[in-house]
Amino acid sequence: MDQLSAMRVFVRVVETGNFTRAASTLNMPKTTVTNLVQSLEAHLRTTLLNRTTRRVMVTTDGALYYERAIQILSELDELDGSMSNSQTQPSGRLRVEMAGAFADLLVIPALCDFYKRYPQIRLDIGVGDRLVDYIAENVDCALRGGTPTDQSLIARKVGEIKMHTYASPVYIRNFGVPDHPRDLENGHFSVGYLNATAGRVMTTEFSRGEETIEITPRYVVSVNDARTYVNAAIAGMGIAQSARFMTREAVEKGELVEVLTDWECESLPLYIVYPQTRHLSNKVRVFVDWLAKLLQNLKIEENREQIRKAS
Incomplete structure (x- = not known):
């Protein structure tokens, strides 16, 4: 034996x-x-x-x-x-879970670079924002938005995404443009984002100078998928907070307009999480480092875009 x-x-x-x-x-x-x-x-x-x-x-x-x-x-x-020799390439199957928006708009477009660096890693991506049984499903790690609350998981912050507030021309024709975040609790509607873990619609946070406001949004529809969330905003179902990489195409087409621009939205932290019982292998380590670099480049690109617009 x-x-x-x-x-x-x-x-x-x-x-x-x-x-x-x-x-x-x-x-x-x-x-x-x-x-x-x-x-x-x-x-x-x-x-x-x-x-x-x-x-x-x-x-x-x-x-x-x-x-x-x-x-x-x-x-x-x-x-x-x-x-193992430091020159040895990490290899083997790497099972990662992440939301569809992260997969489609962030990770997949950059995967050729990852493959060039680590050609011996076979990456299996599970798409969804669901609760995962890491051990039973043999998942190595997951990319998650928001601060993790599960104490059984080890979490490493790999970046954060700046959020912006949007409404569609259809919504603006029907309800007008909000002047203040408090309007989202009275007279205006938001698209609700349903937190799968908590089982409730997430609050939204705005800040201006030293003033910070947390809003419990009024909504007629809530969803638990980021792409569906943006599509609901495009359809005029409410005001939404989202990242620029998700809304860029809709803004360019005139399907979404940024509103409440004098208020800052709370940034969305991104974490790689994995179970405490699972050793952080070299293949997971290089993926995490690559992802952190990818998100850093995204932040630099957005900052350059803001500078171009300001000038």
Whole structure:
């Protein structure tokens, strides 16, 4: 028996909850997974898992072995990484989750550069702004907008995006232009953005000088996808706060107009998050560094655009 392989398989069975999902994430036949766990139990002379027709349950000995196993595997991965030659290219599959707007408008257009730098990394991008089971779905990391609240995740800030306030000509014809952020609570409507984690529509924040105002927007429609959010604003369903990289085309076409320009919007922080139990591998590290550089370039480009407009 390859004890190290059996240990990795056992850990994955515990984390995914059954043999079938573990086999799928490990790209192994289910019979191989079953045989390795059985061999490990025979070697240890104890039962690690109780199997039923519907689920797998960890025994007391299995729980103790799992806790030590993940520590050993994490330390081993870290040791391998530290001993690898600095010239060795990171390689392998990298599974990343991110919202569709980030994927379509930020990451995908720049991916040729990432591939030129790291041709041995196979990038699998899951698109959506949903809650993710990082372990069961074998997700390495996720790009998320807003400050993370899940204490089980490690978060690294990779940048922030300046937000602006927009309305469509259709909306302006129907409701006029707001003069003050407070108008969004009385007489005007916003497009609501539904926070998937909190299950409620997010508030919006404006500042001017030392004055800061938090608005609970009135809305007739709320959505949980950034692209749909902008499209709802274009359709005249309300005023929206969004990043320039998402609205540039609509502004150029005359479908959106910037409003409340004398008020600053709260910037949207961007974080890479990953589970505490997962070692930050070299392939994740280089992706995070590349993404941070990409966002920095985006910020520089926007600043140049503002200077051109001001002059």
